[in-house]
Amino acid sequence: MVILKRPQRPTSSSVEDAFIAGAPDGGISTESIPETYNKGIPKGHKRQISLTIAPELLQRVDEIAKRTGQARAGIINMAIYRALEGDVFK
Template structure:
């Protein structure tokens, strides 16, 4: 086994880039002044998220689980993504 050198430390520029990447994640955003932390009390606080209970039809749950397995994601991640996309499509339930 060869002796290897200690890797060079990460520069400030790389650390800033990593911090910017992490801060850009949807679940890492800082709440706006109007969304003060802890003001939304529904569900159980779990870090910067809220845990809720969800009732779902067995066939839909099976499809969600299959999609999660194919994509290598957790069931919760699939449900979060689907809800996020639905909420972002502001016009879904508009009746015209």
């Protein structure tokens, strides 16, 4: 079988764009972060860091990630975001 034409990728809709923008890190303003803040390794508009975590806690994170279909990093990002935006550290 020969593919003569490359399939067209669907363009994102405004619903998809709104969903992505509604993510905790989708609308984070970088205005308050100095441009010289360069901790971690640049990965797009984010920074990669190293994290040490207890095996039991990592297992719980992985279980939640599997159950929700999210990536481990997404679960950890959401937990940090909610802790910082909530009343955990106030």
